[in-house]
Amino acid sequence: GAVVSQHPSRVICKSGTSVKIECRSLDFQATTMFWYRQFPKKSLMLMATSNEGSKATYEQGVEKDKFLINHASLTLSTLTVTSAHPEDSSFYICSAREVTGGYEQYFGPGTRLTVT
């Protein structure tokens, strides 16, 4: 149980285009999902907390107009990287917390974004 999927696993896009990444909790409901960015040989940096039915809470320094987050249902959150630039190339990971669970988070496999 507690499986989180992400789609796509890899995406290459041209500079200036937008890319949408989906995060789904497959066998549980998640009121809260989290989006992280992982740099090579670095830790996970929390970008935003996504709450079902309300606006996401962004961490300091993360542009909310660039990284659009939507959490329309208890099993799906999406991250859209708008007008992507090469510096947005990274590994994006989502996690989800069960509605009835504790503070532990279940992580998706990540999405490798390359902007050319």
Added chain:
Amino acid sequence: AQSVSQHNHHVILSEAASLELGCNYSYGGTVNLFWYVQYPGQHLQLLLKYFSGDPLVKGIKGFEAEFIKSKFSFNLRKPSVQWSDTAEYFCAVNAQSYNTDKLIFGTGTRLQVFP
């Protein structure tokens, strides 16, 4: 602000050696503590967690961690590592009184185990 430090960035061991990975956090209130593991090419998985009670926590695959409040530490241990333990290990902290679900991660420790 909360922070998590993992001082061992890269650890190399032979099979059967004992392992201890350090984790220190900077927050004086009540915390929830976690160790996650990321095997090569795989997603983060929970190894163990501490919320309250016995400060010695046992996790999966023979791992354990000890919460020492006075030292703000939550070190991960395993008496005898295996080649399959080669992975990246992340310590994470959630500060309860901040009324948030956020996890703050350490920078990770890369463990390489040689047969």
